[in-house]
Amino acid sequence: MERYVIKGGKALKGVVPIYGAKNAALALIAAAILTEEPVIINNLPDVSDINVLLEAISQIGAGVERLSRHQVRIVGATVNSHQVNYDYISKIRASYYLLGALLGRFHEAEVAMPGGCVIGARPIDQHIKGFEALGAKVSLTNGQIKAKAEKLRGNHIYFDVVTVGATINIMLAAAMAEGNTVIENPAKEPHVVDLANMLNSMGANIRGAGTDVIRIKGVPRLHKTEYTVIPDQIEAGTFMFAAAVTGGEITVANVIPKHLESITSKLVEIGCDVIEYDEAVTVRALGTLKATQVKTLPYPGFPTDMQPQITTALALAKGSSTVTESIFENRFKYVAELARMGAKIKVEGNTAIISGVKTLTGARVSAPDLRAGAALVLAGMRAEGTTIIDDIKYIQRGYEAFDEKLRGLGADIVKEDYDEEMRTEKIG
Ligand code: EPZ
Numbered sequence: 001m002e003r004y005v006i007k008g009g010k011a012l013k014g015v016v017p018i019y020g021a022k023n024a025a026l027a028l029i030a031a032a033i034l035t036e037e038p039v040i041i042n043n044l045p046d047v048s049d050i051n052v053l054l055e056a057i058s059q060i061g062a063g064v065e066r067l068s069r070h071q072v073r074i075v076g077a078t079v080n081s082h083q084v085n086y087d088y089i090s091k092i093r094a095s096y097y098l099l100g101a102l103l104g105r106f107h108e109a110e111v112a113m114p115g116g117c118v119i120g121a122r123p124i125d126q127h128i129k130g131f132e133a134l135g136a137k138v139s140l141t142n143g144q145i146k147a148k149a150e151k152l153r154g155n156h157i158y159f160d161v162v163t164v165g166a167t168i169n170i171m172l173a174a175a176m177a178e179g180n181t182v183i184e185n186p187a188k189e190p191h192v193v194d195l196a197n198m199l200n201s202m203g204a205n206i207r208g209a210g211t212d213v214i215r216i217k218g219v220p221r222l223h224k225t226e227y228t229v230i231p232d233q234i235e236a237g238t239f240m241f242a243a244a245v246t247g248g249e250i251t252v253a254n255v256i257p258k259h260l261e262s263i264t265s266k267l268v269e270i271g272c273d274v275i276e277y278d279e280a281v282t283v284r285a286l287g288t289l290k291a292t293q294v295k296t297l298p299y300p301g302f303p304t305d306m307q308p309q310i311t312t313a314l315a316l317a318k319g320s321s322t323v324t325e326s327i328f329e330n331r332f333k334y335v336a337e338l339a340r341m342g343a344k345i346k347v348e349g350n351t352a353i354i355s356g357v358k359t360l361t362g363a364r365v366s367a368p369d370l371r372a373g374a375a376l377v378l379a380g381m382r383a384e385g386t387t388i389i390d391d392i393k394y395i396q397r398g399y400e401a402f403d404e405k406l407r408g409l410g411a412d413i414v415k416e417d418y419d420e421e422m423r424t425e426k427i428g
Pocket of ligand 1: 023024026093094120121122123124125126127128161162163164165166187304305327328329370371398
């Protein structure tokens with residue numbers, strides 16, 4: 001097992017390049033098997049969620065060749081199974097994108113039902129409703145979801161909740177359905193637009209991604225492409241908040257500043273100076289942070305994936321703040337860990353009520369999930385003394401070379417191996 005050991009108290013300064021968006025890349029990998037022809041994806045982040053999905057498609061027969069650390073060539077011609085085994089879905093929920101992709105290409109798919117996870121129950125009723133609207137019969141037996149259709153026919157689909165996953169899954173399934181599909185109330189996240197762009201580069205006809213209505217005209221087949229993943233909005237946002245939390249000055253490079261607007265405006269509100277360039281953003285902390293109110297919302301609102309990071313910043317702001325989580329019901333687990341570092345936060349329902357403190361102190365904490373783990377790293381950077389963060393495998397699911405990049409900004413952070421048994425003994 002690996003953990004981070006951080007000696008806090010350094011203001012982080014410098015330029016950090018941002019890699020491709022994990023959540024976009026997951027959808028693009030699934031899209032790549034919609035065609036028999038080769039697809040090259042550039043700017044692919046080298047993180048464990050991506051590597052697991054690549055393993056999953058290779059296990060059903062796709063050719064997967066890593067051309068370099070951030071470039072992969074996928075050949076869907078050799079896919080010979082419609083069944084994705086439980087191991088993959090238990091490791092990453094996004095393997096349910098293979099349901100949409102296999103259904104779209106072969107009219108048949110079988111994927112294990114994803115369970116709830118640490119941040120919430122995460123039902124998939126909207127995915128199923130969408131597949132059924134396209135003419136698939138969907139059944140759930142022995143924990144497996146089976147979707148099968150004689151023919152997929154375009155239809156009008158209205159989502160009851162704004163969902164990234166179902167929007168992506170239906171786009172994958174409908175790209176080659178007969179006739180027109182209209183998705184109303186879709187997610188508008190940049191990665192939904194990225195998927196539409198890649199599918200269009202493969203010959204699909206998808207309009208309106210990023211707006212309130214997505215219109216898909218089914219095409220008979222898709223063809224090869226070479227496509228570059230958009231920059232990771234959440235990785236960028238995490239480093240932008242690292243500047244705020246540590247009182248430093250960080251430039252995130254290779255980003256699309258438009259995708260970062262909700263993050264930028266909160267940073268300005270809490271007292272940071274933010275300068276936008278064409279493909280970079282600089283965040284400079286201007287002293288003690290100011291309190292504010294935040295509510296997570298679907299894009300273009302403030303992202304739930306940035307909620308732990310802003311809560312950490314507000315834990316150090318002057319005065320009282322609130323952070324309301326409106327997407328997932330259980331995304332405040334890390335608050336107990338922040339409390340061990342001296343934060344004063346009370347959670348009532350889906351709102352965290354934060355009384356800012358002047359400083360945090362190092363402690364041994366554990367990353368409960370990906371973004372919360374990253375937020376604890378930020379807290380450790382600011383804390384007096386040493387912070388040890390266990391369970392960094394969660395962080396490694398979505399942040400490539402996190403410790404290396406932080407060291408590049410002047411942080412004192414090392415990754416080291418530790419013995420799980422020793423830890424259990426110590427914790428008792
Ligand atoms: C995606 O999850 C992201 N994952 C999450 O990133 C992100 O937090 C989330 O979108 C919200 O932005 C990937 O892209 C792989 P949803 P997803 O469907 O698609 C409810 C990270 O840290 N819902 O938009 O699973 C659901 O319970 C992660 O990188 C239904 O009720 O999220 C939630 O309350 C974690 N029925 C809300 O909608 C459904 O059928 C939004 O979920 C589907 C969803």
